[in-house]
Amino acid sequence: MAQQGKRVALVSGGSRGIGRAVVLELAARGYDVAFCYRSAAEAAVLLGKEVAELGVRCRADQVDVTDAAAVKEWVAAVEGDLGPVDLAVTSAGITRDGPLVLMSEEDWDAVLGTNLDGVFTVCRAVVFGMMKRRSGSIVNLSSVSGVHGNATQTNYSASKAGIIGFTKALSKEVGRYGIRANVVAPGLIETDMTAQLGDKALAKMLGAVPLRRLGRAEEVAGLVAYLASDEAAYITGSVLQIDGGITI
Numbered sequence: 001m002a003q004q005g006k007r008v009a010l011v012s013g014g015s016r017g018i019g020r021a022v023v024l025e026l027a028a029r030g031y032d033v034a035f036c037y038r039s040a041a042e043a044a045v046l047l048g049k050e051v052a053e054l055g056v057r058c059r060a061d062q063v064d065v066t067d068a069a070a071v072k073e074w075v076a077a078v079e080g081d082l083g084p085v086d087l088a089v090t091s092a093g094i095t096r097d098g099p100l101v102l103m104s105e106e107d108w109d110a111v112l113g114t115n116l117d118g119v120f121t122v123c124r125a126v127v128f129g130m131m132k133r134r135s136g137s138i139v140n141l142s143s144v145s146g147v148h149g150n151a152t153q154t155n156y157s158a159s160k161a162g163i164i165g166f167t168k169a170l171s172k173e174v175g176r177y178g179i180r181a182n183v184v185a186p187g188l189i190e191t192d193m194t195a196q197l198g199d200k201a202l203a204k205m206l207g208a209v210p211l212r213r214l215g216r217a218e219e220v221a222g223l224v225a226y227l228a229s230d231e232a233a234y235i236t237g238s239v240l241q242i243d244g245g246i247t248i
């Protein structure tokens with residue numbers, strides 16, 4: 001469904017997985033889209049071409065979301081190029097799983113840094129412009145692990161729970177400027193991230209999913225696009241799970 005007027009979306013971690021599906025979904029809905037990635041330059045170039053074929057403008061930049069200065073520069077460059085950012089989606093994320101007794105400080109810092117600091121850097125960089133324009137929407141990707149916790153994921157669960165607290169606080173802070181901030185918390189979605197789990201572990205986990213399948217990145221992208229759309233104009237501070245029922 002086409003959006004009214006031209007809008008600009010910014011997506012962190014757009015080169016692969018859920019972020020990639022979000023980029024394509026928003027482009028199909030008529031957004032000009034800027035996305036960043038950490039290292040997958042080849043995937044980013046291919047995606048840029050795919051988006052351009054949808055007749056909207058696209059910009060792909062290699063930006064590490066843990067680098068606040070680089071994120072600030074990226075947002076300024078995107079706004080100079082495509083125009084003010086109407087929608088920010090934070091999908092950049094990593095896992096470094098392991099039991100707490102064996103967890104290194106490096107694995108803790110890497111996960112908290114990318115997943116939680118990365119949401120802070122992106123949101124802070126876009127929000128002042130949105131406040132000045134008195135409109136905007138932010139959708140942050142958390143996880144069911146952030147809502148319920150998951151063994152061997154203390155770092156990841158903490159980062160994803162942090163995103164929920166962050167987004168709820170932000171929604172209260174900026175609602176009066178006409179800005180909405182929401183969370184999408186997926187369960188098991190078929191991407192490179194879940195491929196790391198291995199077939200045996202995945203089959204066991206699927207046994208706990210009432211719908212008995214992995215979710216698709218496109219299904220998550222549809223929910224993100226809905227939350228960003230005018231149909232969701234009265235939804236803010238919410239955490240919407242898309243998990244095939246795994247948390248029931």
Ligand code: NDP
Nearest residue numbers: 013015016017018038039040064065092093143189191193
């Ligand atoms: P993928 O591993 O498929 O993709 C991760 C994306 O994030 C890539 O584009 C990657 O870039 C980017 N990225 C990672 N680190 C950085 C960084 N420091 N700076 C910029 N970009 C970075 O992950 P998914 O698509 O599966 O996950 C997307 C989000 O959804 C994550 O936040 C994840 O935690 C969350 N999620 C995923 C679930 C799942 O089952 N897949 C379930 C619940 C939540 P590059 O390609 O360059 O490495």
